[in-house]
Amino acid sequence: MKERVIALGFFDGVHLGHAALLRRTAEEAARRGCTPAVFTFDRPPKEVVTGVPCPLINSPEDRRDLIRRLYGIRDVLMVPFDQEMMTTPWEPYITEILVGRYHAVHLVAGHDHHFGHKNGGNPERLVEKCRELGLGCDIIPKVEVAGITVSSTYIRRLVELGQIDRANRFLGHPHTLTGIVRHGRGIGSARLFPTANLTIPPHVLVPSHGVYVTRAYLPGGESYAAVTNVGTRPTVNNGTDVTVEACLLDFEGDLYGQTVRLEFFQHLRDEMRFDSLDALKARIAADAETTRRYFEHL
The missing domain is CATH 3.40.50.620 (HUPs)
Incomplete structure (x- = not known):
């Protein structure tokens, strides 16, 4: 026994x-x-x-x-x-x-x-x-x-508001969201950066819409800094379906069907609509640089 x-x-x-x-x-x-x-x-x-x-x-x-x-x-x-x-x-x-x-x-x-x-x-x-x-x-x-x-109710509210760094203080670890990578519309990987489009488990909160400093953990244990967009992707999408889309920095490969764990560290900016994919790409490049610096100074 x-x-x-x-x-x-x-x-x-x-x-x-x-x-x-x-x-x-x-x-x-x-x-x-x-x-x-x-x-x-x-x-x-x-x-x-x-x-x-x-x-x-x-x-x-x-x-x-x-x-x-x-x-x-x-x-x-x-x-x-x-x-x-x-x-x-x-x-x-x-x-x-x-x-x-x-x-x-x-x-x-x-x-x-x-x-x-x-x-x-x-x-x-x-x-x-x-x-x-x-x-x-x-x-x-x-x-x-x-x-x-410290309570789950209070932390839920912080996550809903996108106050991730404050939520993490109460959690004692980075806010975590794990999902299976699904096919998006292919725009991110083909014309911008390699991206992982996560399927959100049912009944799970996603942080407030916006762009976040995150780290993505792959099934083999390796991890990559990532810029993650939570929201409706108004520049490239129909502006209604909520997605969690992580751009993995310095990663090459195919993640479709794999389970990826995202750890959220900081809210970078609100989601916004850009006039062109080139403008979006330039902003993601700037977000990527901010994300690299964040992890360098951790």
Whole structure:
């Protein structure tokens, strides 16, 4: 039986508040000789219960990757938020699911974590139940940056506004968006710069329209500085479909069908319409130079 120290939460953004939980989980697992794990859901419980769509900072795949890559958590238990999860009262949620099914010996949760049917479980009840069962338990206090509580809700707003460098301060890492490269209209690669047109995962926020300093990570692990346009490409497109199009600097090759991870660092400028492709190309060249300088001075 694989005993686990389990962090509880949804972990959208995997931000600095989550980091405190995940570091504590890894520490305790190392101390006990157990497996560090996260117990989370494939979609937001609030969305399922209310029926109101909740755009997220990250796709489930990006959440899983960030938790593993940044914090060394081996097991990311991403379970469906289904009828069973929605209707299990808080006590059997601990005893039957976390302990019985996933072999928890120690639980770690945030100061505002609620769980079980109708959110009947809270941090106080979790501590009390763990004591009764002989489990370890940590409740992590809120984390603040510059007097503001770090939260997924606040970071979502920053991403929506395009305030990426500020969002990154609260995330503790660059904002991440991973997608499969799809065929665009061919204008970028044929007449401007090699580009990767990303398919946006469903229910995932894209930053506010504009041009960003980014870095693109390819499946083999190599990375390239990139100028990324988020928006409708008014100069070369019909001006309605939202696209995420990364111009990879110093890259040659074909990325169609491959999965590319983009990390966003800074908003360069708003999206604008140019009178000609030559004017657009000149501006992208200037953006490319700014992007190179950004990474030189990191």
